[in-house]
Amino acid sequence: MKKPQLAIALAFGAVTATAAAGDVEDQIRFRQSAYSFLGWNTAKIKAQASDHPDTFNKDEVIAAANAIAGVANAGVFEKLYGPGTDKGTGWKPSRLKPEFFEKQDEAKEINATFIKEANELQKVAAGGDPAAIKAQFGKLAAACKSCHDLIRIRQ
Amino acid sequence: MKKPQLAIALAFGAVTATAAAGDVEDQIRFRQSAYSFLGWNTAKIKAQASDHPDTFNKDEVIAAANAIAGVANAGVFEKLYGPGTDKGTGWKPSRLKPEFFEKQDEAKEINATFIKEANELQKVAAGGDPAAIKAQFGKLAAACKSCHDLIRIRQ
Numbered sequence: 001m002k003k004p005q006l007a008i009a010l011a012f013g014a015v016t017a018t019a020a021a022g023d024v025e026d027q028i029r030f031r032q033s034a035y036s037f038l039g040w041n042t043a044k045i046k047a048q049a050s051d052h053p054d055t056f057n058k059d060e061v062i063a064a065a066n067a068i069a070g071v072a073n074a075g076v077f078e079k080l081y082g083p084g085t086d087k088g089t090g091w092k093p094s095r096l097k098p099e100f101f102e103k104q105d106e107a108k109e110i111n112a113t114f115i116k117e118a119n120e121l122q123k124v125a126a127g128g129d130p131a132a133i134k135a136q137f138g139k140l141a142a143a144c145k146s147c148h149d150l151i152r153i154r155q
Numbered sequence: 156m157k158k159p160q161l162a163i164a165l166a167f168g169a170v171t172a173t174a175a176a177g178d179v180e181d182q183i184r185f186r187q188s189a190y191s192f193l194g195w196n197t198a199k200i201k202a203q204a205s206d207h208p209d210t211f212n213k214d215e216v217i218a219a220a221n222a223i224a225g226v227a228n229a230g231v232f233e234k235l236y237g238p239g240t241d242k243g244t245g246w247k248p249s250r251l252k253p254e255f256f257e258k259q260d261e262a263k264e265i266n267a268t269f270i271k272e273a274n275e276l277q278k279v280a281a282g283g284d285p286a287a288i289k290a291q292f293g294k295l296a297a298a299c300k301s302c303h304d305l306i307r308i309r310q
Contacts, residue, residue, distance in 0.1 A: 032246075033191035040185045041229060063228045070225025073218045074196060091187075091246040 024082065028090030031080040034071050041067040042141070045125075049133040058128045065118075065125035065133075068140070072118035077111040095153040107151055114143040179237065183245030186235040189226050196222045197296070200280075204288040213283045220273075220280035220288075223295070227273035232266040250308040262306055269298040 022030075041064040048056045081104075086096040100107060117140040124136040177185075196219040203211045236259075241251040255262060272295040279291040 030191060030195045033188040033195070036185060036188035037192045037226070037229075040188070060230065063230060066221075067225035067229040070222035071192070074192075074222040075215065075218060 024084045024088045025090055027080040027082055027085050028088055028094045030090070031076060031085070032090045032092065034074065034076045034080070038068060038071045041065075041071075042137075042144070045121075045133065045137050046141075049130050049137055053130055056130050061133060062125045062128075065122045069118045069122040072115045077108065081107075095155070097151050097153055100151040103150060107147060110143060110147045110150065114140070114147065117143050179239045179243045180245055182235040182237055182240050183243055183249045185245070186231060186240070187245045187247065189229065189231045189235070193223060193226045196220075196226075197292075197299075200276075200288065200292050201296075204285050204292055208285055211285050216288060217280045217283075220277045224273045224277040227270045232263070236262075250310070252306050252308055255306040258305060262302060265298060265302045265305065269295070269302065272298050 044064040045061055045068075048061055081096070081100070083101070086094055086098045086100060088094055117136070121133070121136045121140050124132050127133075199219040200216055200223075203216055236251070236255070238256070241249055241253045241255060243249055272291070276288070276291045276295050279287050282288075
């Protein structure tokens, strides 16, 4: 006999991975956690490679870029945007627009760009050139913004 | 003239990095986000390499291990445990024991072990051997537990 958790997951078919991530509130909370941790790390790179270049610390920027790539590749999009996650509260109420569920293909494409730019930032950061890091960070930030514009409720 | 943010950070001396991470509530919230995201990823490895080996997915385990290493090396311990972070509320009230501030050396040592085991897990995961991943995951989990026992308030 299959384990109940797996049986449930299989019953969901295409959303197996989502089902495995837990209920709606868990998904929202993990999503918010992932993005907050991401935001903390993007803020470090923005500060050190762009706004306050006198504070540039190569090791810290590399670590931040690795953390960003870690989040980008962790499957947040695939596992934590299940049905119902436009409603409900994780750490705070979800800001996902209900129309996300009709715009998943577009969001998926932006997510692929986000992953590509994050992986590239990881490589560029390892090189340690602040100007190159700033330029690549701009590409990552643009991918973030596209997705916010598409599926995140403005505050 | 130095930028105000930097001047404040420099005034704090040894806690420069902490000061740069923002106020107490921000530090607690980012810390809770980092650990929640970490927990989501450790749960994937525990499920796939230990509890439900029939669900083992090499790529997913590698991604989870990379995410874990990303968190471990991001400077959470150095930047998000500033004075006052045993009090106050991030996403929820802080669970840091007040005695942390007298046990920082011990906590620092555990943190170094946590980083070492996370980096090793990243390497082992890349190899793709479930038994080796399970064994190394056990070492990481032990480091997590040591720190929880030392400085986290039980629920």
